[in-house]
Amino acid sequence: MRVRYGNLQTALIRKGYQFFDDGDYNLNLIGIRTADNQSNFFNDHFAVAWRFDGAPHCLVFPATTDPGIFWRQNPMHIRGTAILVPGQYQRLWQLGMHRGQYHALVQLMPARVYRDNNRDSIIDIDAPIDDGLFGINCHRASGTHGSQRVDKWSAGCQVLANPFDFALLIALCGRAAREWGTTFTYTLLEASDL
Template structure:
């Protein structure tokens, strides 16, 4: 089972990786994806952490999520080069508050990312695949608007997706509190289970 970090453990893991960590000011959000070592799953077995301070006190929320694409898009890639799998790393100012596919408010890509291109259409995530950099619509959004989702399937073709719409609503509320204080730019960091 994946160890779920608290604020201090997440801060420590980020420091060991030499990533920036926002530890000053209210609602200075650290958005951190934690990818589980299981590379064959089609479930929301990863986590998205939101760590921040408010009135000096530290807070860390952990939401079930997926940081990799669902089985549908692994077997039927939307891109001829293969399905996008976000490469672990820190992506400064990656997201802004906007509309996911023009539909509902989410965090949408505004900076470049690096993705593996998994093209063999099987159930296993291939991270020894070619890497491509650029703008691919790697957003942060929810799965179903009405229920906690159990399987990823079509919900992610490479986006970072929260399983529970209530968790997603809390994430967006925090981002909307942060935006007037820090601007409409949200850094995202993707780490792996073994980094904790």
């Protein structure tokens, strides 16, 4: 999928969401969920759009916005596996530690999730919605290599497939934090929104 700064800006504005277009390193963190609701692969996208010296920049990384099959079939929550509902979440994340192991973006504000509880491999987005703090973080899969399959890497988090892409994302967030603070808004789109 080819995604550019202008595409993301237009999509967010069309949906009535905020798009940060002022100042250097004012990051827009945007997930793009594909229509495939059975995949256990990193078939979604995680985009970062920002300006530097007035010029627009955009990076797009392979990611998953869906839980892996393991957690769909073995929910860790009694109400079912968490699947983030598309939308914009103001100040959703802050810089912190994922499970106390490495720097990541960790949930600070409530999020809305579908609760898929039928324990099959298909993601159900017509499931009941739950609001709250569920540990919906943004982190990486393996720390040593790019991952192909989601499996246990996501139980509802937004997960980048490649540790080097993730390191770049966290470096950008660290640089942005010096200008804009350590909290970050996240917008989850569907591919059809672009």
